[in-house]
Amino acid sequence: MKVINFEETPSLINQYVSELRSVERQTDRMRFRRNLERIGEIMAYEISKTLAYDKVDITTPLGIAPCRNISDKVVLATIFRAGVPFHYGFLSYFDEAENAFVSAYRKYREKENFDVFIEYIASPKLDGKTLVIVDPMLATGSSMELSYRALLTKGNPSKIHIASVIASRQAIEYVERAFPAETTLWAGTVDDEINSHSYIVPGLGDAGDLAYGVKE
Numbered sequence: 001m002k003v004i005n006f007e008e009t010p011s012l013i014n015q016y017v018s019e020l021r022s023v024e025r026q027t028d029r030m031r032f033r034r035n036l037e038r039i040g041e042i043m044a045y046e047i048s049k050t051l052a053y054d055k056v057d058i059t060t061p062l063g064i065a066p067c068r069n070i071s072d073k074v075v076l077a078t079i080f081r082a083g084v085p086f087h088y089g090f091l092s093y094f095d096e097a098e099n100a101f102v103s104a105y106r107k108y109r110e111k112e113n114f115d116v117f118i119e120y121i122a123s124p125k126l127d128g129k130t131l132v133i134v135d136p137m138l139a140t141g142s143s144m145e146l147s148y149r150a151l152l153t154k155g156n157p158s159k160i161h162i163a164s165v166i167a168s169r170q171a172i173e174y175v176e177r178a179f180p181a182e183t184t185l186w187a188g189t190v191d192d193e194i195n196s197h198s199y200i201v202p203g204l205g206d207a208g209d210l211a212y213g214v215k216e
């Protein structure tokens with residue numbers, strides 16, 4: 001698996017990740033969602049450089065211009081809830097993409113032990129398409145793996161990208177075992193630790209709660 005860590009190259013993504021992490025900044029829920037969205041927009045642009053394009057002749061008012069149009073059939077797949085603003089950023093760039101939505105939630109057996117359940121999936125057929133699974137947080141990697149398995153019931157994509165904002169090292173290793181070798185993982189940054197509640201440390205906290213409010 002190829003891993004692209006945006007922390008290694010100074011860019012606006014670094015700025016937006018630092019705002020997402022900051023306990024002062026993240027109280028502004030609108031800015032929190034918008035920063036997820038903006039990182040989604042930039043990652044969409046970076047991923048667009050890896051796609052296939054058709055050469056097309058476009059008629060302008062003054063002549064014919066040789067141009068390129070994306071030929072990959074892109075499907076943007078998102079894991080509820082925290083994936084939603086990140087997804088929106090991707091969709092504003094890949095505006096013709098098809099979309100898939102998966103719900104994955106942690107059901108706690110006791111304080112530190114939980115299972116991840118998939119309850120809902122809405123997806124187009126995936127055969128031969130370029131699947132981009134977007135979820136800002138990769139902590140253990142379980143939600144990503146189970147969502148991927150659920151998506152595979154809709155067909156076999158020909159290319160797979162995973163886009164995250166903060167990935168733990170443990171999740172990267174986990175996802176590497178669960179996904180095909182040709183998968184590319186894009187991470188805004190990579191953190192070394194997860195704690196006993198499987199939260200990324202230093203991470204940013206609970207991305208879903210910060211974007212939408214604490215759930216019961």
Ligand SMILES: O=P(O)(O)OC[C@H]1O[C@H](OP(=O)(O)OP(=O)(O)O)[C@H](O)[C@@H]1O
Pocket residue numbers: 079080081082083104105106116135136137138139140141142143144171198206207208209
């Ligand atoms: O790698 P994992 O250990 O599976 O954790 C990552 C998952 O946790 C978050 O979702 P969460 O379950 O908190 O749901 P939410 O987005 O609704 O808050 C996040 O958006 C991922 O889907």
Ligand SMILES: O=c1cc[nH]c(=O)[nH]1
Pocket residue numbers: 082137139198199200201203204205206207208
């Ligand atoms: O650190 C984490 C882990 C799971 N989900 C989050 O939102 N944050």
Ligand SMILES: [Mg+2]
Pocket residue numbers: 082206207208209
């Ligand atoms: Mg959450």
